[in-house]
Amino acid sequence: MLPDLKTLLVVNPHAGKGRGRRIFPAVRGLLEPAIPGLETRVSEYAGHAVEIGQEAAQGGVERIITIGGDGTPFEVINGLYAAGRPQRPVELGMIPAGTGNSFLRDFSILSWRDAVDGILVGRRRRVDLVEIACEMNGKPVQRYFLNILGVGLIADILQLTNEKLKGFGRFSYSLAVLLRLARGMRNRLQLDIDGETLEIADSALVISNSKFTGGGMKIAPMADSADGKADLVIFQEVSRRDILGIFSRVFKGTHVAHPRVKTRRVAAVTIDGDPRQLLMADGELLGHTPLRLRVLPGELEILA
Numbered sequence: 001m002l003p004d005l006k007t008l009l010v011v012n013p014h015a016g017k018g019r020g021r022r023i024f025p026a027v028r029g030l031l032e033p034a035i036p037g038l039e040t041r042v043s044e045y046a047g048h049a050v051e052i053g054q055e056a057a058q059g060g061v062e063r064i065i066t067i068g069g070d071g072t073p074f075e076v077i078n079g080l081y082a083a084g085r086p087q088r089p090v091e092l093g094m095i096p097a098g099t100g101n102s103f104l105r106d107f108s109i110l111s112w113r114d115a116v117d118g119i120l121v122g123r124r125r126r127v128d129l130v131e132i133a134c135e136m137n138g139k140p141v142q143r144y145f146l147n148i149l150g151v152g153l154i155a156d157i158l159q160l161t162n163e164k165l166k167g168f169g170r171f172s173y174s175l176a177v178l179l180r181l182a183r184g185m186r187n188r189l190q191l192d193i194d195g196e197t198l199e200i201a202d203s204a205l206v207i208s209n210s211k212f213t214g215g216g217m218k219i220a221p222m223a224d225s226a227d228g229k230a231d232l233v234i235f236q237e238v239s240r241r242d243i244l245g246i247f248s249r250v251f252k253g254t255h256v257a258h259p260r261v262k263t264r265r266v267a268a269v270t271i272d273g274d275p276r277q278l279l280m281a282d283g284e285l286l287g288h289t290p291l292r293l294r295v296l297p298g299e300l301e302i303l304a
Contacts, residue, residue: 003122012067017099077146102212109304124304132291149208151206187203189272208223226298229267233263
């Protein structure tokens with residue numbers, strides 16, 4: 001059973017090419033009888049859910065349920081934590097309506113009905129939250145993510161998709177991969193991993209709190225969102241041919257056996273790059289290195 005908490009439903013109507021808008025009436029019809037006084041806010045533009053999260057933290061909201069993709073809870077969480085840790089804990093429910101819905105896949109929640117069922121029975125899980133500090137437009141910023149951080153290549157692919165290739169529909173991401181690979185990898189990265197220094201070249205990085213990204217890509221197959229660690233996946237000194245071979249195996253998670261792929265489990269890491277590397281968290285472009293990251297163990301309680 002759900003305890004009687006002040007609850008806000010945040011809807012992204014644009015998620016999944018309008019799927020958020022389409023499922024909203026059915027979701028509301030199931031939630032309202034179980035949650036007296038349920039309030040609803042609609043996210044109308046990029047960054048609006050951050051503002052909604054800030055207002056929720058100030059207004060004493062105790063439970064937030066989102067309808068959207070991975071980016072909607074990302075924005076809500078960053079609104080909740082905009083002024084530091086919320087004074088009172090806020091539990092989070094997520095109803096998948098986006099393209100990827102990667103985080104919930106760790107719990108075998110693949111549909112909005114599965115998610116609603118878990119929320120209604122009050123199934124709870126403690127999960128880690130990851131705090132990052134980086135540079136955006138030349139200024140230091142602090143952000144939080146639940147799912148994945150991409151450093152370099154993966155962030156570049158997302159930027160290319162968003163800025164130039166969205167008109168190609170479901171082929172846009174694959175086309176962006178090919179176009180980005182044509183540029184090759186030219187960088188030098190310095191990492192400080194829990195006090196140990198590592199220098200690598202021509203590499204890309206993923207730091208995962210959970211197993212999946214991009215929907216079905218099992219980018220960090222050993223990740224556990226409740227173990228107090230993030231999984232660092234390093235694509236080290238990779239050629240174009242290496243990357244194509246690696247990505248062909250990423251949906252099954254067997255890419256981690258590739259000789260150019262290294263994995264580490266980290267509680268904290270700092271990363272600097274030459275040139276500066278673009279960053280992406282939970283499908284949202286953030287800024288650039290230098291990056292400082294730390295895991296906040298068991299920080300969030302989610303309904304899933």
